Structure formats: C-alpha cells, structure tokens
Amino acid sequence: VYMIPCxxxxxxxxxxxxxxxxxxxxxxxxxxxxxxxxxxxKAIAAKDFEGNYEGIPVIKYESALHGEVQKPGLxxxxxxxxxxxxxxxxxxxxxxIVKWSIKDLKVLDRAPTYYSVGHLMIPGGDSKKPNGKxxxxxxxxxxxxxxxxxxxxxQSAQLYDIxxxxxxxxxxxxxxxxxxxxxxxxxxxxxxxxxxxFKLEENHHPRVAKGESEAKVVREGNKVHVYMTAIRSHLTxxxxxxxxxxxxxxxxxxxxxxDWDVPHGFAIKGAxxxxxxxxxxETTTLKWVPDRVGMFPMYCTxxxxxxxxxxxxxxxxxxxxxxxxxSFHTGKTGPQNGAAKPAAAAADSANK
Numbered sequence: 001v002y003m004i005p006c007x008x009x010x011x012x013x014x015x016x017x018x019x020x021x022x023x024x025x026x027x028x029x030x031x032x033x034x035x036x037x038x039x040x041x042k043a044i045a046a047k048d049f050e051g052n053y054e055g056i057p058v059i060k061y062e063s064a065l066h067g068e069v070q071k072p073g074l075x076x077x078x079x080x081x082x083x084x085x086x087x088x089x090x091x092x093x094x095x096x097i098v099k100w101s102i103k104d105l106k107v108l109d110r111a112p113t114y115y116s117v118g119h120l121m122i123p124g125g126d127s128k129k130p131n132g133k134x135x136x137x138x139x140x141x142x143x144x145x146x147x148x149x150x151x152x153x154x155q156s157a158q159l160y161d162i163x164x165x166x167x168x169x170x171x172x173x174x175x176x177x178x179x180x181x182x183x184x185x186x187x188x189x190x191x192x193x194x195x196x197x198f199k200l201e202e203n204h205h206p207r208v209a210k211g212e213s214e215a216k217v218v219r220e221g222n223k224v225h226v227y228m229t230a231i232r233s234h235l236t237x238x239x240x241x242x243x244x245x246x247x248x249x250x251x252x253x254x255x256x257x258x259d260w261d262v263p264h265g266f267a268i269k270g271a272x273x274x275x276x277x278x279x280x281x282e283t284t285t286l287k288w289v290p291d292r293v294g295m296f297p298m299y300c301t302x303x304x305x306x307x308x309x310x311x312x313x314x315x316x317x318x319x320x321x322x323x324x325x326x327s328f329h330t331g332k333t334g335p336q337n338g339a340a341k342p343a344a345a346a347a348d349s350a351n352k
Contacts, residue, residue, distance in 0.1 A: 002025040002044060003053055003068050005061045006033055012078040016087065021102055025076040025089060032069035032076050032089060033061075034105065040064045067105045072098045077118055080125035082132025082162055090117040097137055097160070111167040113158055116141040120318065122162070128263055131186050135167070138178045146174055193325060195300040196260040198281030205283035207252035212236040217328045222246055224326070228253045230278065232305045234331065235298070238313025242326030245319055247292060251276075254283040265301030268315065275301050290317040293349045 004024075012025040020033040024106045030292045043063040050060045075093030082088070089098050095116055097140075099109040123131040137160065142153040154174035161168045200210055207293065209215045209227040215236040218225045224247050235253075243249060255264045257280040267275035271288045278284050290296065300311035318324045 001056055002040075003058045004035060004040070004064050008349050012076075013154070014079040014081075014126075016102055017083055017130055019128075023079040023087060024087070025079060027075055027077065027092065029076065030071065030074075032072050032079075032100075034069065034102070035064045036066040039066065042069060069098075069105045069107065072100065072107055073110070077136050078120055080120045080122040080135065081130055082122060082125070082135075083132045084132055086132075088120055088122070088135055088162070088167075090120050092118065094139070095139075096266070097135070097167060099162075109168065110167050111160060112143055113137045114156060115139055115143055118178045119180055119182065121179075121182045121184060123186060125183075126183065130212035133161070133163045136182070136184075137163045138175065138180075138182065142174075150340065157324065163302045197258055197279075198279060199261075200254075200256060200258060200281045203254070203281055203283060205252075205254075207250075207285065208283045209252070209254045209256075210229070211256065212330070215328075215330075217242075217326060219326050220328055222248060224249045226328075228266075229256045230266065230300060230311065231256050233310045235266075235300065235305035235311055235313055236330045237328035238330050239315075240296075240313075240328045241316040241318075242324050243290060243315055243317045244322050244324075245290060245317065247250050247290065247317075249288045249290070249315070251286045251288065251298075252283060253278055253286070255280050257281070262304055263302050264304060266312070267300070267301045267350045268298040269296045277302060290315075293319055294316050342345050 006024040007028060007339055008026040008028040010024050010026045014023045020037050024033045044061045048060050048063040049057045051058050072089060073091035073094045074094055075091050077090045077092050079087050079089045085102050087100050087102050091098055097113055098107055100107045117137045118140045121136045134186045138159045139156045142156045145156045155178050157173055157175045158169050159171035161170050177267050177328055189237050207227060212229050215229050217240055218228045226241060253266045253276060255278040255293055259280060262280050263274055264278050266286060268288050270291060276284045291319050294317055295313045298313050298315060
C-alpha cells in the first residue's frame with residue numbers, strides 16, 4: 001500500500017479506459033491532478049518517497065504526476081471518459097461539466113448543470129470501451145427546475161449529447177436522490193440476452209410442484225411444508241387446516257406460468273419476512289410461524305390479471321395439541337389428505 005498527496009480535500013478518484021491515467025478530484029482545489037500509473041510504478045521501484053504516514057510510504061507528488069488541469073472550475077468531484085481521449089469532470093460549486101483533454105490537459109468545453117452536480121455517467125465510462133455518445137449529470141440540488149411539490153423536491157438529472165466537439169443538453173428529468181456511480185450500457189448488450197421465464201421442466205428445486213396435481217401439505221414433526229402452485233388466477237391449495245400453534249410452516253410456491261412478465265407474489269398475514277415475488281417457472285420459499293389461533297389470509301401480492309383478487313385463501317391455525325387433521329383443498333373441491341386434484345378434475349367433481 002502506498003499513498004500519494006492530492007490537493008485539496010480529495011473526493012473522486014477515476015481511472016481512464018487505458019488504465020494509465022488516474023484523476024484525483026480535490027473539492028477545494030483550483031486544479032485537477034492527473035497521475036500516471038507507469039510513473040507510480042517507477043517511483044515505487046526507485047523508492048522515491050517523501051516520508052511515510054503511519055508506516056505507509058508516501059510517493060512524491062511530482063514523481064507520480066502526469067500533469068495538472070489548470071483552472072478547470074470550482075469544486076471538482078467526479079470524472080468520466082468518452083474513449084476518444086477526453087475527460088469530463090463535474091464541478092459542484094460552479095455547477096458545470098468541464099471537458100478536457102487527457103493528453104495535453106487543456107480545457108475544451110464547459111456546459112452548465114442545474115444545480116450542484118455530483119456524479120456523472122457515460123455508458124461504459126468506467127470500462128475499457130466507453131460508449132461516448134451521451135453523458136448524464138446527476139445533480140444534488142433542484143431549486144427551480146420543476147413544479148414545487150412540497151418541502152422536498154426531486155433531484156434533477158440532465159442528459160447531454162457529447163458526440164461532437166461541444167456538449168449539448170438534450171433532456172432534463174427528475175430522479176430520486178443523486179444516484180452514485182450509476183451505470184448504463186448500450187441496448188444491444190442487453191437485447192436478446194434477457195431471460196423471459198424459467199422452463200418448468202428444468203426446475204430442480206427439491207420442493208417444486210410442477211403442476212396442481214403435485215400440490216400437497218406435508219407434516220414433518222412441528223414443521224409443515226406446503227407445496228403450492230400459483231397460476232392465473234388461483235393458488236393451489238388455497239385453504240389449509242390442521243396447522244397448530246408451535247408449528248413452523250414453509251410455503252414452497254411454484255409459479256407454473258410459462259409466459260413472459262407474469263410473476264406472482266405471495267404473502268400471509270403475520271409473516272415477519274415480508275413476501276415472495278416468484279418469476280414464471282421459479283420456486284421460492286416463505287417461512288411463517290403463526291403467533292395466535294385463528295384464520296389467516298394468504299394472497300398474491302403482484303397484479304397478474306382481471307381476476308387477480310381470486311388468488312387468495314386462508315390458513316386455519318388451531319391450539320397446540322389440537323386433533324384437527326391436516327387437510328387442504330382448492331376452490332370448491334373437498335378437503336384432501338393426499339395430493340390435490342388437478343383443476344379440471346376439481347371442476348368435474350364440483351359439478352357432480
């Protein structure tokens with residue numbers, strides 16, 4: 001570990017795509033120091049130090065320095081890179097973005113931001129291959145940018161076109177807070193690689209129920225395992241009895257949908273660990289320990305269809321030592337002590 005002096009009250013530390021240049025941004029500095037990785041390595045090899053701080057060698061400032069950007073602005077915080085040899089530094093005090101050349105450290109352009117900019121983001125700007133077409137400025141103070149909505153305002157962000165010699169703001173929009181180290185990537189990095197759903201036949205979860213016929217409730221001592229399915233628009237099973245005080249209940253819920261963007265939620269009243277959000281073809285588990293005798297509603301918490309509210313049911317909890325048998329059913333079917341009936345069979349039995 002080695003240290004390098006950096007003026008003054010350093011904040012951001014950013015490395016250019018080549019890995020050679022390290023930009024130190026001092027909040028109170030009137031310049032931007034740029035350090036050279038190669039020079040740092042040579043200074044270490046030559047032990048070109050100016051003392052130590054608590055046993056850590058301090059490299060001489062001049063020995064590690066590539067150069068300084070003079071009079072860039074007030075309050076430099078963070079720097080991003082466009083991959084064309086240019087750097088962009090946010091100026092908190094002077095509310096601007098300053099574009100400068102890494103090679104000769106000359107300021108090339110300035111663009112105002114509104115207001116008190118902090119972090120910047122160029123898609124891929126923290127990688128070896130930036131996509132240097134656009135830059136987003138994340139500002140810390142809003143002031144007069146949007147319609148006032150109360151004591152607190154959304155923070156503002158500005159989108160700039162940086163494809164030419166001059167920066168041009170093309171969009172002003174609100175964000176939540178000031179995102180720190182936000183990242184973006186070209187759409188083609190994501191397009192075509194997004195998973196639409198998990199294939200049910202490839203679900204090897206030990207508690208999976210791949211169809212309603214596999215739904216069941218099993219007692220193992222004071223642990224009760226509910227093998228449940230969720231599909232538009234019902235849970236199977238949706239009525240359970242025979243749970244007793246002192247039991248630990250595990251809902252293993254499988255979303256048996258095989259369609260894109262049809263997640264299901266699951267929650268039960270009294271659960272202390274929030275809820276589940278289950279993607280199509282996925283199995284997840286919620287642990288629930290009832291804290292009193294009574295009827296407890298369970299339900300899907302993610303809207304999926306016009307009959308979304310049909311995805312609900314009840315669990316009856318009896319006193320400890322009760323002889324209420326463990327049973328379960330769905331809709332109009334009668335209680336089952338074995339596997340639940342498929343929906344079609346359940347409908348047939350209900351019509352007889």
